[in-house]
Amino acid sequence: MPVARRSHRALIALACAVSLVAASFADAAWLRQQRAAAGVRMGELVVQLQLTDLCLFTEARYTRHLSQADLHSAFQDHPLGLEHFPTGSLVPPPASLTAANERLDRETEVPD
Known part of the structure; x- marks a missing residue:
């Protein structure tokens, strides 16, 4: 062979x-x-x-059920506190917050 x-x-x-x-x-x-x-x-x-939404992440309470999350629970220590859990960086902000500020850069006047 x-x-x-x-x-x-x-x-x-x-x-x-x-x-x-x-x-x-x-x-x-x-x-x-x-x-x-x-x-x-x-x-x-x-x-x-009559089960609720799917539990996506198990770490932080504000990433478990996104439709039932308290909007201020991410700042449970203080507003400038660092993110404790890595899943917080995977979840985008709610659409209601991003839609209102979407065109803010176009409406803002640039000072001379």
């Missing part, structure tokens, strides 16, 4: 990797189809039990 070149070994490894990625997508599609009924039942249970 002839000795395989390094490029042939690399192509074989690449082909194996591509086939494994394709197999993982096929497996995900198969699992989605198998678990579709469970998702419908879970949605019905959420409606029946």
Whole structure:
């Protein structure tokens, strides 16, 4: 048996990797189809039990349920205090705060 070149070994490894990625997508599609009924039942249970929003983060109380957060709880120590939890930097400010100040730079007059 002839000795395989390094490029042939690399192509074989690449082909194996591509086939494994394709197999993982096929497996995900198969699992989605198998678990579709469970998702419908879970949605019905959420409606029946009147559950609240999804808990996105578990660290700070003001990042757990964004629709129910106290707007001033991020400044629980003092307004200039540093962020204690890294998830606070992942959550953008509410749209109501950004929409009012969106055009502020266009309305402000620049002094001479």
